[in-house]
Amino acid sequence: MFLFIFILFIYVACITQLAFGIVKANKKITREIVTPKTTFSIIVPFRNEANNLSSLLESISKLDYPTDLFEVILIDDESNDGWKVEVENYKFAVSIFPNKRKSNSPKKDAIETAIPLARFDWIAATDADCIVPVNWLAVFDKEIQNSSVNMLVGSVLYHDQNSFLHHFQNNDMLSLQGVTAGSFGIEKGFMCNGANLAYKKEIFTILNGYEGNTKLASGDDVFLLQKIVKENTSWARYLGNQSVVYTNSCFTWKELVHQRVRWASKTSAYVTWYPKILGLVVFFTNIGMIATLLFTLFYHSFIYQFLYFSLVKMGIDFIFLRFASAYFQVKIKKFIPSFLIYPYFTIVVVFLAFSGNYQWKNRKLN
Numbered sequence: 001m002f003l004f005i006f007i008l009f010i011y012v013a014c015i016t017q018l019a020f021g022i023v024k025a026n027k028k029i030t031r032e033i034v035t036p037k038t039t040f041s042i043i044v045p046f047r048n049e050a051n052n053l054s055s056l057l058e059s060i061s062k063l064d065y066p067t068d069l070f071e072v073i074l075i076d077d078e079s080n081d082g083w084k085v086e087v088e089n090y091k092f093a094v095s096i097f098p099n100k101r102k103s104n105s106p107k108k109d110a111i112e113t114a115i116p117l118a119r120f121d122w123i124a125a126t127d128a129d130c131i132v133p134v135n136w137l138a139v140f141d142k143e144i145q146n147s148s149v150n151m152l153v154g155s156v157l158y159h160d161q162n163s164f165l166h167h168f169q170n171n172d173m174l175s176l177q178g179v180t181a182g183s184f185g186i187e188k189g190f191m192c193n194g195a196n197l198a199y200k201k202e203i204f205t206i207l208n209g210y211e212g213n214t215k216l217a218s219g220d221d222v223f224l225l226q227k228i229v230k231e232n233t234s235w236a237r238y239l240g241n242q243s244v245v246y247t248n249s250c251f252t253w254k255e256l257v258h259q260r261v262r263w264a265s266k267t268s269a270y271v272t273w274y275p276k277i278l279g280l281v282v283f284f285t286n287i288g289m290i291a292t293l294l295f296t297l298f299y300h301s302f303i304y305q306f307l308y309f310s311l312v313k314m315g316i317d318f319i320f321l322r323f324a325s326a327y328f329q330v331k332i333k334k335f336i337p338s339f340l341i342y343p344y345f346t347i348v349v350v351f352l353a354f355s356g357n358y359q360w361k362n363r364k365l366n
Contacts, residue, residue, distance in 0.1 A: 004288040004305070008312055011285040014278055015316050019323045021185030022178060025240055026327060038141040040070040040198070041118035045099070045110030046128035047076075050083035052248075053128050057090060065137040067092040070124070073117055075099050075110040107194070108210045108220045115209070118201055125197040125221075130156075130247045132196075139243040140198045150203040150235040151228050153189070154196030154242075155180070157330060158249040167334035168341065169249040169256060171321065174332070178324030183274070184238035189229065190275040194221035196245040203228065203235075219266035226271050241328050257349060264353035283350060286343035289313060314339055 042060065046053060053074075060072060071093040074085065078099065087094040099106065100113045115123065124140060126132055140152050155177050158170050180191040204224070213223040228235050250256040267279050292306040317339060318332075325332050 004292060004309060007281065007284050007288050008309055010281050012312065012316050014281055015320050017186060018179055018182030019320050021182030022323045022327050023185065025181045025185035025238055032142060032146060034142050034145045036066055036069055036138065036141050038069070038122055038137075038144045039120035040122045040124045040137055040140065041114075041120045041201070042070060042072045042124045042126065043075065043111055043114040043118070044072065044126060044128055045075045045077055045107050045114075046079065046083075047106070048079045048081040048083070049128035050079070050081040052130075053083060053085055056126070056128055056130055056132070057085065057094070059131045059133075060092070061090055062134050063132070063137055064134045065141070069120075070137060071095070071119060073097065073114045074128075075114050077106045077110055103210075105210070105213075105218070105220065107218075108213070111220055112209055115201060115204055121201055123199055123201050123204065125194050125199075126245060127195040127247065130195050130245050131159075132245050133243045136196075136243045136245070139239060143237055143239065147237060148234075149237045151192075151199040151225060152197070152237050152239055153180070153184070153192040153225070154198075154239045155244045155328065156193040156195045157244050157246055157328060159246050161249060164334055164337065165251075165253065165256070166249045168338045170330070171332060171335060171338045172260075172342070173249075174321055174324045174328065174330055175317075177328060178320060179278075181238065181240060181324070181327060187233060188272075188274045189233075189236060189238060190222065190226070190270065190272060192221045192225045193245075195247055196243070197221055199224065199228070207231070218262045222266060222270075230271065244328065257345075257352065260345075260349045261352045264349050267353070283346065285313060286346045289343045290347070 044056065057072070063070075072090075072095070074094065074096045076083075076096060076098050085094065085096060087096070095117070097113060097117060099110045101109050103109055111125070122140070122144065124137060139154075143149060143152055156173070157177065158166065158173055160166075176191070180189070180193075183189045183191060207224075207227045210220065210223060213219055225236060250259055267275070270276050289310055292302060292309050295302040296306050314336075318335060321332050321335065324330075
């Protein structure tokens, strides 16, 4: 039992530190208004996104940013859903190119296909199933003009839907965004999301892009962040809640598991110690919650240890989510059932991630 209590103590300490990191991240954000100057090439890799491309482009057309200062580059990754984009309907430049596959990572290949084609100095990255806010490029531009940075990390949340599956994902995403904010707040930023990201085209070239990370299908975002902060931690800036990109949650549990396996598969490839330690602490805390429950089947007196462990974990998880929900102005729904399911969900995802294979966009990856 001492081991479980020790793990729980470390978990509480880590989550508390991240919660205060959210507060510190918020204090670092500046909100000056500047005249737009920065030029952006918006890169959007896509595969079978016929139902989403028009919505993304419509949101881009509403950007509060001069259309002569950005372009959109769409990279088609062997779609077979009959997608169609009428580029002449938009007031900004839109170009479409096929993906050039050369590695195990279709998305990294798509981005490396687009980079040489980009006409502008900064790359703005998002996904085809996203909606960008009207101030998206303006916020990037403001930070670029006010500071010396090479990467800007934005936030991503889900469109609101009314189902338990969505609420479960929303709580999970809120915790991930909270960890992102908190880690940058304590100057140990290690997470970002390729659906809301900007970086200098020059720095991508200098750091040899995704060289060294092409064996993993995922990680086009975090591995580039790792390369940049390894050179200089001040080169990456977190944008917090200034311009949140919204995307769709998964529609089925099977799809969700495959998505989270894809995300989890890159954990072992982190080069810094902090995310690895944090990941292990979270994993073994979830193991501890399940283990203490199983012990109650054989030793009824263990029910008190299980309740103590669960209530402490529930308390710190809820407090952290409250910090994150207040920061991103998102409501927490179905917290208790999500909390009870999450340890089992985590173990399934971790087991499948280390098994090496998963499916995404009707394609088997590893």
